[in-house]
Amino acid sequence: MTTTRFAPSPTGYIHVGNLRTALMNYLIARKAGGTFILRIDDTDPERSKEEYVDAIKQDMEWLGLHWDRIERQSDRLDRYAEAADKLREMGRFYEAFETPTELDLKRKKQLNMGKPPVYDRAALNLSDAEKEALRAERGNGVWRFKLDHERIEWNDGILGDISIDAASVSDPVLIRGDGQVLYTIASVVDDTEMGVTDVVRGSDHVTNTATQIQIIEALGGTCPRFAHHSLLTGPQGEALSKRLGTLALRDLREQGVQPMALLSLMARLGSSDPVELRSDMAELIEGFDVNRFGAAPTKFDVQDLFPLTAKHLQSLPLADVADAVAEAGVPAELAEPFWAMARENITTLGDLKGWWELCRDGAEPLIADEDRDFIAEAVALLPEGPFDGETWGTWTKAVKEATGRKGKSLFMPLRKALTGMERGPEMATLLPLLQVIRARG
Structure with missing residues (x-):
């Protein structure tokens, strides 16, 4: 059975970059009728916060990315300890004591000599007595996995055939000096024991994947199957890393972005398929193919979400937005005609309030000096209420016959006088709302 996972760290709110990973793994699992695991990477007790765990769940539920089961790495520390013991017994795990300053000096020396800046395995030459002395002086060391210096190869679902020389990579640290288990080994143990069949993540993990393949094989x-998606950039190709904190999913939700708009964009962004608004999750699942994504950095512009949001809202019946219409202050008996008028003229549901205020209170008229007599004559011809969908046509026909005006010179001054705006909803749908509301006052 196909099994995928999304493994966020609860050290902050998830953003669009995290979503890309989550969505791809979710769609792969759902398309195959498999299992999608939400796995909380909370092995760092200092930085992991329960409020972020809750926020991750809330964001996933808002988007409709429902997990089949949830796991927490903090509950599995004994499993990682057993794997570490197994690696020690195999001679593939060793303790190293260099300080960050010493490691930095080593890297600089190697670079100056034209060599790759990889760890030199000096710790392997330490005697037991030397290790004891270093522990007494510096505390426990870090534990590194000893790589086999051979080529590590796999066929990547997005990048194609990958081949990395393990000799060009430092032996990875799997456990810190303070005992904290790092993601590299925790992920391997979890993926193996949970039967994960497909892993999609960012291309910044390619080297990490190479080392993990050797750890998986050792255990x-x-x-x-691995696939590494491209990293997101800004609309001009600039790095997004420093801006991702402002692109948290909860911030986008606050700005009125609709889930299906966000999912539709992220399910196609960076692929060879055009971005198309989908009506529901089933369409997203059916149209997804990870192999159609490319390796080039992918431009993301948050502004692209708003036309998609507007288009999505236009497709919705009143029942789907009834709460938002009510929150804008619209009386229940006017909700249907109000939504019919407003749906074509909003970008987000937050815009409803402004349209309701226009309907309820009217607007400051915009009347040019040369139109004052025309507007006065037109107002005198306004039929008695209540107004309906035919009133605008009946009224403007009468005004045309009385004044001789037609086209833009007829309709524009009337719109500006009634709404204070040069453009907006069809007046045939807006006028009844204005009249009904004034009559109610």
Whole structure:
């Protein structure tokens, strides 16, 4: 069975970059009728916060990305300890004591000599007595996985054939000196024991994947299929990393972005398929193919979400937005005609309030000096209420016959006088709302 996972760290709110990973893994699982796991990477007790765990769940539920089960890495520390012991017994795990300053000096020296800046494995030459002395002086060391210096190869679902020389990579640290288990080994143990078959993540993990493949093989596991998606950039190709904090999903929700608009964009962005608004999750699942994504950095512009949001809202019946219409202050008996008028003229549901205020209170008329007599004559010809969908046509026909005006010179001054705006909803749908509301006052 196909099994995928999304493994966020609860150290902050998830953003569009995290969503890309979550969505791809979710769609792969759902298209195959498989299992999607939400796995909380909370092995860092200092930075992990329960409020962020709750926020991750809320954001996923808002988007409709429902998980089949949830796991927490903090509940599995004994499993990681067993894997570490197994690696020690195999001679693939060793303790190293260099300080960050010492490691930095080593890297600079290697670079000056034209060599790759990888860890030199000096710790392997330490005697037991030297290790004891270093522990007494510096505390416990870090634990590194000893890579086999051979080529690590796999066929990547997005990048194609990958081949990395393990000798060009430092032996990865899997456990810190303070005992904290790092993602590299925790992920391997979890993926193996949970039967994860497919892993999609960012292209910044390619080297990490290479080392994890060797760890999986050392522990006797089966490697999942890997795919590494491109990283997002800003609309001009600039790095998004410093801006991702402002692109948190909850911030986009606050700005009125609709879930299906966001999902439709992220399910196609960076692929060879055009971005198309989908009506529901089933359409997204059916149209998804991870192999159609490219390796080039992918431009993301948050402004692209708003036309998609507007288009999505236009397709919705009143029942789907009834709460938002009520929150804008619209009386229940006017909700249907109000939504019919407003739906074509909003970008987000937050715009409803302004349209209701126009209907309820009217607007400051915009009347040019040369139109004052015309407007006065037109107002005198306004039929008795109540108004309906035919009133605008009946009225403007009468005004045309009385004044000789037609086209833009007829309709525009009337719109500006009634709404204070040069453009907006069809007046045939707006006028009845204005009249009904004034009559109610």
